[in-house]
Amino acid sequence: MRPLSLYIHVPFCTRRCSYCSFYHVPKERERERAFVDALVDEIAVAFAEIGPVSLRTVFVGGGTPTVLERHEWERVLAAIAPFFPHEGVEEFTVEMNPEDVDARVVDFLRGLGVNRASLGIQSMDAVGQKVLKRCEPEVNERAIDIVRDRFDNVSFDVLLGVPKTTVDDLFATLRGLLAKAPNHLSVYGLEPGGDMGDEVERFFRAVDPDRVADEYLEACSILAGAGYHHYEVSNFARPGFESRHNRVYWDGDDYLGVGPAAHSSIGGERFANAPSIDAYVARWGREHLAARLRDAGGDERLESAMLALRTDRGIAREACETRAVEDIIDDGLAIVEKGRIRLTDRGYLVLNDVVLRLVSKTPC
Ligand code: SF4
Incomplete structure (x- = not known):
């Protein structure tokens, strides 16, 4: 049976974080109900069309x-x-979201088979959390303790370059989180784009890109020292706890995305649902894959090099035998390991440039 990964996008939020340009809509019970109806329909239509599959990751x-309410989770699970394989x-x-974490909800999700919790911490600093319009640090603490007690596999998100905070505040955040022994950390700086309102x-x-870069390099060094494997630009894991779901994206394997604004890649074809809850509820949930928006797709060679160089797997050295490779290595942006070119932490900071330098001159 064809292996497949599934991404489910639930677009509702209680309020907008100050940095958010991701597709989301305000939480509203009636719309949530209609969303779950459409989601269940979409799942049925999409799986019928794809044919026999065995889900690897969700x-x-x-x-x-x-x-989502309990009975809605149960409908989605059904x-x-x-x-699911045997x-x-x-x-x-x-x-x-730390604010929504309570022991009963988490126990319920575990009972459904959820085996990994990804907690959007962003910062443990009171000023930082205020700037981000996120919850109080105490709420973060409480949520961390609840998920840490209940899951063997826990990931925390941390945001770099938060305005009005300092590098020391980031160090304190990382120290506080490392004390909770997460299996995985995503540490990232955001770039403007997507749905930007005035506030975003x-x-x-107010974000200083130089500070983001400095904090990134500091974070890489702290996490390496703490035994975390830097396996993708923004992702760090204890051995054996790399995100298997995200690997599917980076390795170019098949995944189905359901829900508004979700993307899919199946058998080399890419699709996207419209970023509109109203369109989704009215229509998209019931349409065939072929009727979705098709990703135009760009330069395949560039995209595949970009995906490969995001991760520690890198790309084959022999496939890129050019001056550009030597230059990039001389610049300290990449190393060669076991015959493959892999970016250094500094290289990850200029990933796009490195990929262009490599791919524009080589048949990778
Ligand atoms: S950052 Fe995430 S939680 Fe915050 S408003 Fe955007 S989608 Fe919602």
């Missing part, structure tokens, strides 16, 4: 997946469970 992200999926992640634009005007 990732429920948002937005805020924890807005829709996807027929595609031994269960390898990884079943739910993104959780103001936020990005």
Whole structure:
């Protein structure tokens, strides 16, 4: 049976974080109900069309997946469970907003088979959290303790370059989180783009890109020292805890995305759902894959090099035998390991440039 990964996008949020340009809509019970109806329909239509599959990984992200009520989770689970292999999926992640984490919700999700919690911490600093319009640090602490007690596999997100905070504040955040022994950390700087309102634009005007870069290099060094494997630009894991779901994206394997604004890549063809909850509820949930927006697709060679160089797997050295490779290595942006070119932390900071330098001159 064809292996497949599934991403479920739940686009509802209680309020807008000051940096958010991801597709989301305000939480509203009536719309959530209609969304779940459409989601269950979409799952049925898409799986019928793809044919026999065995789900490898499931990732429920948002937005805020924890807005869904129990009976709605059960409906979604009933829709996807027929595609689980006997031994269960390898990884079943739910993104959780610290404010919504309570022991009963987390126990319920575990009971459904969720085996990995991804917690959007962003910062443990009170000023930072205020700037981001996120919760109080105490709420973060409480959520961390609840998920840490209940899951063997826990990931925290940390944001770099938060305005009005300092590098020392980031160090304190990382120290505090490392004390909780997460299996995985995503540490990232955001770039402007997507749906930018005035407030988001103001936020990005206050972000200093040089500080983001400095904090990134510091974070890489702290996490390496703490035994975390830097396996992708923004992702760090204890050995054996790299995100299997995200690997599917980077390795170019098949995945189906359901929900508004979700993307899919199946058999080399890419699709996207419209970023509109109203269109989704009215129409998209019931349409065939072929009727979705087709990603125009860009330069395949460039995209595949970009995906490969995001990760520690890199690309084959012999496939890129050019001066550009030597220059990039001389610049300290890449190393060669076991015959493959892999970017250094400094190289990850200029990933796009490095890929262009490599790919424009070589037949990788
Ligand atoms: S950053 Fe995430 S939680 Fe915050 S508003 Fe955007 S989608 Fe919602």
